[in-house]
Amino acid sequence: MSQTTSQTSSLADGVPALVRPSVRRSIKAEPLTCTIGAELSGVSLGDASRDDDLFAEIKELLLTYKVLFLRDQDITRAEHVAFAERLGPLEDHPVAGSDPDHPGLVRIYKDLDSKPEHYENALHTDGTWRENPSLGAVLRCVESPPVGGDTVWVNMVEAYRRLPEHIKIQIEGLRARHSIEATFGAVMPMETRHKLKAQFPDAEHPVVRTHPETGEKILFVNGFATHFVNFHTPQNVRFGQDYAPGASHLLNYLTSQAAIPEYQVRWRWQPNSVAIWDNRSTQHYAVQDYWPAVRKMERAGIVGDRPF
Secondary structure: OOEOOOEEEEEEOOEEEEOOOOOOOOOEEEEOOOOOOEEEEOOOHHHHOOOHHHHHHHHHHHHHHOEEEEOOOOOOHHHHHHHHHHHOOEOOOOOOOEEOOEEEEEEEEEOOOOOOOOOOOOOEOOOOOOOOOOOEEEEEEEEOOOOOOOEEEEEHHHHHHOOOHHHHHHHOOOEEEEOOOOOHHHHOOHHHHHHHHHHOOOEEEEOEEEOOOOOOEEEOOOOOEEEEOOOOOOOOOOOHHHHOOHHHHHHHHHHHHHHOHHHEEEEOOOOOOEEEEEOOOEEEEEOOOOOOOOEEEEEEEEOOOOOO
């Protein structure tokens, strides 16, 4: 059932808690799971790109649900970009190029001329290999396969909240290295890979970051994280085995939390469907089960801030 009040991302004894309703709410938001995601109706992103109040409603809902979904958004690329720019400046991607007429709008086209690539089908948070990872993104479906090609999002606030207390204590203050060289760069010739790393040196981020707008604690490790940088201390390492493989086991355990279904929502794409997500508090996974069908998406990613 659609509702006009917001729902928090966390659970209390299994029951979602409702927060204060907004003074003005014209958009219908239907939660898709108990922890993450809502489908919006009664709104056009084209209108929201020009209307301050409408955009403010969507922004409030985004902070609450972490990822928002809309159907039947027959908008232009200019409107797509204009809406995304309300969230912040758009960023380019060093591997996937932008639309020449709309800088920052990345075409993610998997068609019959493409070989089946698999770099998307991993749980990840966009751009954590940057010093300032993406704030979020607005992704629109241009063409979808008849079945398959879904995308999964994960609430990493909930993933942190439900960690065992002794793990929370252990990871407090830990920092991890994130690498584009070890991921996107892995298939490149060595010289090209080294140039990519020189352009984007490995970034270091807290394992638990704080959301700059909501104050929520977020488990902030994903497939781009290669290792902890400050684990090897007398408090953590009695013998060498505590560090290798002990630290790797801990990182793998933390990264694996995103695979828990209770923290996830799964979205089936149709042409003109749109997803808007907060990249700071989520991970996502593009399911590549549709080859050789065609899937064409266009994404506007927003420049983020430095995690703390």
